[in-house]
Amino acid sequence: METEKKKFEPRKLPSVLRSEELIDKAFRRASKVSGRGRKEKAINKLSTLSNVFSDHFNRIISSHPSYQNLPPFYREIIDTIVGIGKLRKSLGALSWANSAIQKIINKGMREVKGGKDPEIVLRSVYGRISSIVNQISHELDFLIEAKQRMREIPTLSDDPVVVVAGYPNVGKSSLVAAISTVKPEIASYPFTTKKIFVGKGKIGDKIFQLIDTPGLLDRSIYKRNVIEKKAISCLRYLANCIVFIIDPTETCGYSIENQTSLLNEIKREFKVPTISVYSKSDLHKLRDRPAFSVMTGEGIEEIKSLIEECLEVQNQMTQTNQPSPPPKKSRYEM
Numbered sequence: 001m002e003t004e005k006k007k008f009e010p011r012k013l014p015s016v017l018r019s020e021e022l023i024d025k026a027f028r029r030a031s032k033v034s035g036r037g038r039k040e041k042a043i044n045k046l047s048t049l050s051n052v053f054s055d056h057f058n059r060i061i062s063s064h065p066s067y068q069n070l071p072p073f074y075r076e077i078i079d080t081i082v083g084i085g086k087l088r089k090s091l092g093a094l095s096w097a098n099s100a101i102q103k104i105i106n107k108g109m110r111e112v113k114g115g116k117d118p119e120i121v122l123r124s125v126y127g128r129i130s131s132i133v134n135q136i137s138h139e140l141d142f143l144i145e146a147k148q149r150m151r152e153i154p155t156l157s158d159d160p161v162v163v164v165a166g167y168p169n170v171g172k173s174s175l176v177a178a179i180s181t182v183k184p185e186i187a188s189y190p191f192t193t194k195k196i197f198v199g200k201g202k203i204g205d206k207i208f209q210l211i212d213t214p215g216l217l218d219r220s221i222y223k224r225n226v227i228e229k230k231a232i233s234c235l236r237y238l239a240n241c242i243v244f245i246i247d248p249t250e251t252c253g254y255s256i257e258n259q260t261s262l263l264n265e266i267k268r269e270f271k272v273p274t275i276s277v278y279s280k281s282d283l284h285k286l287r288d289r290p291a292f293s294v295m296t297g298e299g300i301e302e303i304k305s306l307i308e309e310c311l312e313v314q315n316q317m318t319q320t321n322q323p324s325p326p327p328k329k330s331r332y333e334m
């Protein structure tokens with residue numbers, strides 16, 4: 001589990017220039033280069049061009065990880081948010097452009113050294129380079145957008161992870177805000193949360209990460225949208241414990257039956273200790289599960305102690321490396 005959470009920091013990916021910015025930068029640098037005589041000056045300009053393009057392309061290419069070897073959480077979430085196939089294709093296009101440009105420059109150098117008019121050679125090289133860079137303008141735009149989109153991917157620590165899940169609008173973000181450092185958006189409509197939020201929680205002296213996820217509907221993985229898939233990746237790869245929230249008032253807009261069916265599906269699919277709780281206890285009297293309200297504060301301390309218990313059991317399970325039945329008095333489900 002620890003290696004699966006290993007850090008990948010998309011924020012540290014270098015900036016990518018748009019095609020016109022890159023051409024502009026390279027040609028501006030080259031225009032400042034001098035030399036003794038027209039021939040040497042042209043050679044120096046070509047070598048500057050070569051450096052600017054290879055630096056830029058190589059920095060981008062080498063800073064992207066081998067997506068195949070990334071921990072599965074990052075692999076899956078990046079695939080959901082940007083698409084690993086498209087990333088690979090774009091990086092491949094940069095590689096192609098880099099070598100095509102270097103070939104053009106080398107040929108130009110040979111021509112200048114061989115006595116061809118430096119001005120004519122430079123003009124032709126500039127034209128051909130511009131055309132290559134323009135050919136990859138979509139890929140450059142895609143890499144800029146990919147970096148932007150990947151900013152939402154959280155950086156995780158090695159502290160245990162509690163994932164809060166449930167149908168949309170049941171009160172997941174409200175609970176996360178009540179017991180951790182993160183303050184996600186809370187609103188009375190479904191799918192308010194579209195990204196993964198990670199807050200730090202503390203029970204006694206134990207620190208854990210609390211993940212607020214987008215709402216899930218009870219439906220097949222094949223029908224899930226991008227927002228739901230983010231929640232599934234957290235449940236599948238990060239959760240040491242799941243807090244599943246059921247809103248029995250149905251003010252969330254979904255029936256108890258559908259919510260319970262999703263709970264059963266999650267327990268079957270992920271085999272992670274799961275605590276199921278009722279939210280909005282200020283609006284109902286059901287107490288056959290632990291119930292909490294962020295309005296009155298009822299049940300919040302109980303949920304914190306359930307989380308503590310759940311993480312302790314999960315810890316014992318990982319130490320013995322096999323699922324063990326929960327202790328008799330435990331109030332969470334498997």
Ligand SMILES: Nc1nc2c(ncn2[C@@H]2O[C@H](COP(=O)(O)OP(=O)(O)OP(=O)(O)O)[C@@H](O)[C@H]2O)c(=O)[nH]1
Pocket residue numbers: 167168169170171172173174175185186187188189190191192193194213214215216279280281282283292293294295296
């Ligand atoms: N009365 C009452 N309303 C609550 C309680 N907790 C949340 N709500 C309301 O329920 C609505 C949804 O709350 P959120 O915390 O945004 O729900 P969510 O599950 O994160 O929703 P999505 O992000 O859309 O999946 C909001 O209008 C909240 O004010 C509660 O304990 N009591």
Ligand SMILES: [Mg+2]
Pocket residue numbers: 172173174184185186192193212213214
């Ligand atoms: Mg939310």
